[in-house]
Amino acid sequence: MTKLLVAREYIKNFYSKYEIYLWPVCKFLFAFIALIIINGEIGYMHRIENMAIVLVVALMCSFLPMGCAVVFSGLFVLLHLYALSMECALVAFMLMLVMVLLYFRFAPKDFIILLLTPIAFVLKIPYIMPLAMGLVGTPASLFSVGCGTILYFFLNFINENNTTINAMEDEIAAKFRYLIDGLIDNKAMLVTVAAFAVTLIVVYVIRRMSVDHSWTIAMVAGSLVNVMMLLIGDLMYDTKVSIVGILIGSIVSFFLAKALQFFVFSVDYSRTERVQFEDDEYYYYVKAIPKLSVATPAKTVKKINTQKSQNVVTKTAPKTVNTVNNTGRARTETVHTTGTASTASRMGGGTYSTAASHTTGASHTTGAPRTTGTSYSAGARPHTAASRTVGTAQESARPVSTVRTANSVAGRTAQRGDERGSLNRDK
Amino acid sequence: MLNEERIILMTHMASYEEHEGKKNVIVGNYFRSDYIGFQVLKSIISASIAFVIVFGMFIFYDFEAFMQDIYKMDLLAFAKNVLIAYFLMVGGYAVVTYIVYWIRYNKVKKSLKCYYSNLKKLSGIYEK
Numbered sequence: 001m002t003k004l005l006v007a008r009e010y011i012k013n014f015y016s017k018y019e020i021y022l023w024p025v026c027k028f029l030f031a032f033i034a035l036i037i038i039n040g041e042i043g044y045m046h047r048i049e050n051m052a053i054v055l056v057v058a059l060m061c062s063f064l065p066m067g068c069a070v071v072f073s074g075l076f077v078l079l080h081l082y083a084l085s086m087e088c089a090l091v092a093f094m095l096m097l098v099m100v101l102l103y104f105r106f107a108p109k110d111f112i113i114l115l116l117t118p119i120a121f122v123l124k125i126p127y128i129m130p131l132a133m134g135l136v137g138t139p140a141s142l143f144s145v146g147c148g149t150i151l152y153f154f155l156n157f158i159n160e161n162n163t164t165i166n167a168m169e170d171e172i173a174a175k176f177r178y179l180i181d182g183l184i185d186n187k188a189m190l191v192t193v194a195a196f197a198v199t200l201i202v203v204y205v206i207r208r209m210s211v212d213h214s215w216t217i218a219m220v221a222g223s224l225v226n227v228m229m230l231l232i233g234d235l236m237y238d239t240k241v242s243i244v245g246i247l248i249g250s251i252v253s254f255f256l257a258k259a260l261q262f263f264v265f266s267v268d269y270s271r272t273e274r275v276q277f278e279d280d281e282y283y284y285y286v287k288a289i290p291k292l293s294v295a296t297p298a299k300t301v302k303k304i305n306t307q308k309s310q311n312v313v314t315k316t317a318p319k320t321v322n323t324v325n326n327t328g329r330a331r332t333e334t335v336h337t338t339g340t341a342s343t344a345s346r347m348g349g350g351t352y353s354t355a356a357s358h359t360t361g362a363s364h365t366t367g368a369p370r371t372t373g374t375s376y377s378a379g380a381r382p383h384t385a386a387s388r389t390v391g392t393a394q395e396s397a398r399p400v401s402t403v404r405t406a407n408s409v410a411g412r413t414a415q416r417g418d419e420r421g422s423l424n425r426d427k
Numbered sequence: 428m429l430n431e432e433r434i435i436l437m438t439h440m441a442s443y444e445e446h447e448g449k450k451n452v453i454v455g456n457y458f459r460s461d462y463i464g465f466q467v468l469k470s471i472i473s474a475s476i477a478f479v480i481v482f483g484m485f486i487f488y489d490f491e492a493f494m495q496d497i498y499k500m501d502l503l504a505f506a507k508n509v510l511i512a513y514f515l516m517v518g519g520y521a522v523v524t525y526i527v528y529w530i531r532y533n534k535v536k537k538s539l540k541c542y543y544s545n546l547k548k549l550s551g552i553y554e555k
Contacts, residue, residue: 094480101473102520106527173490180488 005294008263024062031061031069034115037122038076042159045083048076067108070115081158085165087175088158095154095183099147110137110144117148118155124245126152127253130196131222132260134203135215142197149196153189157182188241191233199226210287212269219257223250266292433552440545448542454535463528470524474517482509 015022035054043049057076061069074096082089104111113133120126129148133141158165161182168175199222206218227250234241267289275286444452454462486493 091484094484098477098480101477105470105473106524173487176490177488180484 002294004262005266005292008266009294027064027066027069028058028062030066031072032058034069034073034119035076037119038073038080041122042077042080042084042155044080044162048079067111070111073115077155084158084162085175087172087179088165091176091179091183092154092158095151099151103143103147107140107144110141113141113144114148114151117145118152121149121152121156125249125253125256126192126196127199127223127226127246127250128256130199130226131203131219131253131257134200134218134222135207135257135260136264137200137204139201139204142200145196145200146193149193150183150189153186153192154183157186187233187237188239191230191237191239195226195229195233198229199223212272215261215265216258219254219261223254226250268292430552433549436545436549436552440542440549443538443542447538451535451539451542454532455539457532459529459532462532463525466528467521467524470521471517474520475513478513478516 032054035058039049039054047053057072061072078089078093081092099114104114113129117126117129120129126149129145130142133145158179161178165175165178168178202225203218203222206221207214209217211217227246230239230241230246231243233239234243268291269289271290273288273290275284275288277284277286457465
């Protein structure tokens with residue numbers, strides 16, 4: 001479980017880090033899959049089955065709002081139906097228009113469900129829709145799922161009866177009547193819509209209950225209700241559903257809903273806390289359930305660029321020489337320091353070289369007063385500290401923190417040396 | 428010097444402004460009656476178009492029979508029935524719209540109130 005939680009944190013971190021790139025990629029993939037499925041299922045117009053067109057449209061969807069993928073998919077569906085028969089396209093267009101005018105005007109965010117539901121039907125896992133929407137949506141989502149189901153069954157009806165529709169060549173009114181009958185008298189569709197609506201409400205109500213494992217209970221209850229309703233519907237209206245298909249689809253949907261729960265609602269019921277308190281107006285009975293979360297192990301990737309660190313040392317070296325030219329003692333010390341620094345930089349990299357340059361800075365401070373002997377004593381400390389620092393770095397070459405501390409110690413000591421130097425000058 | 432409390436507050440507010448805040452500020456500029464009235468009007472137009480589509484499909488479903496009966500039927504009674512159906516559908520839809528947007532307006536006002544109180548708090552932090 002811990003590994004899964006760590007993986008989830010990694011995914012979350014990765015997504016939040018690259019969201020700006022990942023979101024368009026997701027939109028592209030979604031539109032691409034939807035269009036491929038549409039072309040595969042109702043491919044009557046061969047011109048738009050061209051992969052180049054699909055790719056261009058999916059690419060357009062990647063930088064347009066999510067709703068555009070639904071609009072383009074709708075256009076593809078209408079074009080395919082138009083290639084089969086103009087009446088089919090007309091009825092489908094009117095159906096979609098009524099849905100948009102009456103429901104999706106209220107909930108434009110649910111527009112995507114209109115496309116997701118038929119896709120789930122094609123993938124043989126439609127039962128995930130009422131479960132998922134009951135878990136993360138509101139009761140109003142049943143309209144979105146219902147609209148998606150109606151659309152799927154209508155397209156499926158056209159697909160199954162395309163030869164009959166084609167046979168009615170010039171009988172426009174008969175064709176129209178046939179299509180409307182197929183839409184209204186579709187018992188399987190009505191049973192499925194009713195089953196999904198009840199399932200969604202059941203899942204929503206149980207999920208909101210203040211009981212432990214409410215999400216899991218909701219999923220199990222929802223799946224059972226769904227299966228029962230579909231089977232009862234089959235017995236009552238002879239909808240000819242596949243019992244094995246329903247069972248397998250429900251099991252797969254349950255596990256998918258579990259995966260959704262893992263990402264959306266992961267809590268630790270073993271650490272549930274119940275507190276009770278009151279204020280002037282109310283008594284509060286609070287149940288607090290901690291979220292399951294783990295911290296991802298922090299990995300610090302340190303880039304070692306030997307060439308660069310050597311350059312740093314090379315740059316600092318002339319400075320040191322210039323400084324030490326003033327005093328003989330300082331020369332010895334500085335040369336020593338620089339030598340250590342270069343060794344360190346060969347060993348370790350960036351941080352070492354920085355430490356080295358700090359050390360050199362310290363020596364620079366040493367040389368700054370130039371004239372008085374006291375300044376040596378003041379400067380001697382920083383140098384000692386710096387040498388010690390590099391020494392520490394050499395001893396424990398790997399831990400970054402040690403080096404950083406050493407670096408800061410060197411810097412601080414150098415600063416202190418600077419202050420002391422100025423104090424001495426004041427004296 | 429960085430003020431952590433101020434930065435957190437500003438981040439929350441910026442996030443709000445970037446997401447739901449944009450729409451909420453527009454909604455908040457309306458009076459309740461204006462906003463709900465405008466939405467109901469849009470719903471009436473939508474429902475009218477939907478009614479015309481459904482009615483058209485109903486007529487076209489059995490167009491031949493309809494054309495045969497058109498001279499025999501009582502057109503006034505038919506028109507009355509159609510109008511009753513229209514008013515029932517549009518009226519029902521308008522009532523639902525009224526309720527939905529009344530709830531939404533209240534939610535928006537509440538969230539904007541919270542936003543403005545945060546704004547005041549932020550200005551208080553600056554004045555300290």
